[in-house]
Amino acid sequence: MSGLFNVSKKFFSSWKPNLPKHKIVFNTTQYHQAHAIWNLKDAENVQQTHLKPKGFSDRAANLYCVLFRYFFDFVSGYKHGKMTESLYLRRFIFLETIAGVPGMVGGMVRHLNSLRNLRHDGGWIHHLVEEAENERMHLLTFLRIREPGIFMRLSIVGTQFIFVLWYSIFYSFFPKTSHRFVGYLEEQAVLTYTMAIKDLDEGRLEKWANLQAPSDAIKYWGLGKEAKFRDMLLSIRADEANHREYNHHFADIPGDEPLDGHKIFISTDFVGEANNKWEDEEVKVQVKVEAKEEENKTKTN
Ligand SMILES: [Fe+2]
Numbered sequence: 001m002s003g004l005f006n007v008s009k010k011f012f013s014s015w016k017p018n019l020p021k022h023k024i025v026f027n028t029t030q031y032h033q034a035h036a037i038w039n040l041k042d043a044e045n046v047q048q049t050h051l052k053p054k055g056f057s058d059r060a061a062n063l064y065c066v067l068f069r070y071f072f073d074f075v076s077g078y079k080h081g082k083m084t085e086s087l088y089l090r091r092f093i094f095l096e097t098i099a100g101v102p103g104m105v106g107g108m109v110r111h112l113n114s115l116r117n118l119r120h121d122g123g124w125i126h127h128l129v130e131e132a133e134n135e136r137m138h139l140l141t142f143l144r145i146r147e148p149g150i151f152m153r154l155s156i157v158g159t160q161f162i163f164v165l166w167y168s169i170f171y172s173f174f175p176k177t178s179h180r181f182v183g184y185l186e187e188q189a190v191l192t193y194t195m196a197i198k199d200l201d202e203g204r205l206e207k208w209a210n211l212q213a214p215s216d217a218i219k220y221w222g223l224g225k226e227a228k229f230r231d232m233l234l235s236i237r238a239d240e241a242n243h244r245e246y247n248h249h250f251a252d253i254p255g256d257e258p259l260d261g262h263k264i265f266i267s268t269d270f271v272g273e274a275n276n277k278w279e280d281e282e283v284k285v286q287v288k289v290e291a292k293e294e295e296n297k298t299k300t301n
């Protein structure tokens with residue numbers, strides 16, 4: 001089992017995020033960064049929280065989030081209580097193309113700050129870039145199920161152009177408010193996925209009732225071979241809760257606080273399923289390496 005996952009060290013402050021049981025894994029057969037995989041039983045109970053705004057910066061972040069929510073609702077055609085599978089997918093895809101921006105922009109701005117100011121960043125860059133990759137994985141797995149049409153594609157291009165410009169400037173000058181804003185956006189993402197799971201459980205999304213999770217999702221979140229689309233939704237919602245917790249926390253702590261040297265937060269009682277395929281692939285890689293070493297030895301002798 002030890003070779004199955006390389007559990008990487010992620011460092012955190014003494015603060016403990018409100019998250020389901022999970023492991024931070026690094027799959028050596030994929031290029032993805034180390035990321036969380038979730039205990040699905042525990043992920044059923046992801047809590048929907050709302051951080052009460054305190055002070056002007058928080059209220060501004062909350063207001064931006066409310067404006068964004070209205071904009072998302074309009075573009076993605078969100079109608080509370082009247083959502084179909086296709087409307088949900090339209091919303092998820094649009095939402096995720098935006099959600100992947102803040103982590104990458106935040107990481108880039110902090111990277112440039114580090115270069116310009118000739119000092120360490122303290123581990124934030126890595127975390128933010130991983131968040132961006134995680135959001136992009138959400139998008140890519142949904143694209144396995146639905147191909148967006150031309151109107152959606154144009155909306156994505158236009159929104160990205162404006163959002164990247166705005167967020168880059170905003171993050172450069174107001175990083176704390178930016179993290180708070182993302183924290184609030186992620187609260188909304190948790191809400192959206194919670195509504196979808198509820199609609200699915202209550203029989204309003206029949207097409208998803210027995211839908212299998214795409215193979216990419218099974219690999220990325222370490223799901224069982226028979227995992228359903230619902231398991232993927234649970235994992236994604238837990239990811240969103242993760243982003244919510246961290247971005248609110250990043251808004252609370254000093255921007256130069258190093259993330260290393262603190263307590264490592266990895267839940268030790270993880271009991272999720274691991275995908276055996278990883279093990280098989282890893283064994284194959286290992287055999288290859290050993291064969292190569294053997295070959296080199298013979299050559300040297
Ligand atoms: Fe997401």
Ligand SMILES: [Fe+2]
Nearest residue numbers: 099186240243
């Ligand atoms: Fe997110």
